[in-house]
Amino acid sequence: MRIIRYLQKPSQRISLAAITEKGNVYSLPYNDYLELIEQAKNKSIKTVDLLNELIHDSLPLIEQLEELDLAVPIESPEVWAAGVTYHKSKEARNYETTNGKLDDITFYDKVYDAERPEIFLKSTKDRTMGPNEELFLRSDSNWQIPEPELGLVLGCDGEIIGYTIGNDLSCRDIEGENPLYLPQAKIWARSCSIGPAILPADMVLDPYQFNIICRIFRDEKLLFEEFANTSQLKRRYEELVHYLKRDNILFPGTVLLTGSCIVPPNEFTLIDGDRVEIEIPGIGKLNNVVKVQINQAVN
Known part of the structure; x- marks a missing residue:
């Protein structure tokens, strides 16, 4: 899975999301990539396992990846x-x-x-x-x-x-x-x-x-x-x-x-x-x- 940030519409809010190998996009409950990694460390599990937990009972976004307004994936200092x-x-x-x-x-x-x-x-x-x-x-x-x-x-x-x-x-x-x-x-x-x-x-x-x-x-x-x-x-x-x-x-x-x-x-x-x-x-x-x-x- 890959991690992206995209602009939600109409709220104009930047959100974190995961893209599966099949191309489905799932919204994630974190503000940025660092928070995702920190949460996986706190739970002593691999990132992929955490992501699988998060999307297990979720529905993917209606939009395809190509339809999303992508932001820089991490605001690197x-x-x-x-x-x-x-x-x-x-x-x-x-x-x-x-x-x-x-x-x-x-x-x-x-x-x-x-x-x-x-x-x-x-x-x-x-x-x-x-x-x-x-x-x-x-x-x-x-x-x-x-x-x-x-x-x-x-x-x-x-x-x-x-x-x-x-x-x-x-x-x-x-x-x-x-x-x-x-x-x-x-x-x-x-x-x-x-x-x-x-x-x-x-x-x-x-x-x-x-x-x-x-x-x-x-x-x-x-x-x-x-x-x-x-x-x-x-x-x-x-x-x-x-x-x-x-x-x-x-x-x-x-x-x-x-x-x-x-x-x-x-x-x-x-x-x-x-x-x-x-x-x-x-x-x-x-x-x-x-x-x-x-x-x-x-x-």
Whole structure:
């Protein structure tokens, strides 16, 4: 079962719900995902067992999943991201840094092989968008791409309590120009989305066997499609969480994006109106249209 948040009508109240493998949607008596996980711990049972108890004598919603107005599945106080965790990512970073001279050794080679991973703050609660919400392109970049990633939903002690999908919009030209520009290449208004659902961690047999598919549509015509698998990840999830926790405050519900192994061709850049669809079977499809901000100020 997957967990979503959706907007009830006409009350406009955000509610938590579970989606069964058959696609039925059941409303849950909790305010958010953290409360669901805490209740399962208090009862010393698995999340799936608690969910089965809750929906046993309940009727599913009349609406199908596609008819619901989905919200971000968790209001994560902070979204962090790990970089250069896949070989494909290292190659892409090297390309943009060396103008295609891939024989040159760069700091990205060092990061890929180093003990300490690259981890950076990607977004905050008010900056993080949900499924079907618009993302914004940065006004001072001419080379922007989505980065489809598996997201770890973390408890206060760093325990992995769920998995979701993340879209880490990135500016390849800004990051390639100077590594110190990374924050501007990664963080701006509406540059991150997560969703559409959370898959509870105790329902996952092997988290290193998630398939990730990224599709980009232009004028609703498929422009790009590529597949990857989390088995290609160089680092373990616990390793990434360990370094995120080190000398840091970890808020309950923090999401850690684990890096991308899918990179569009080097000549590609997103433009106004493109739709990005990131799918991880078992979690769902995260859809976002990217837009140029009408009121962007270009200096």
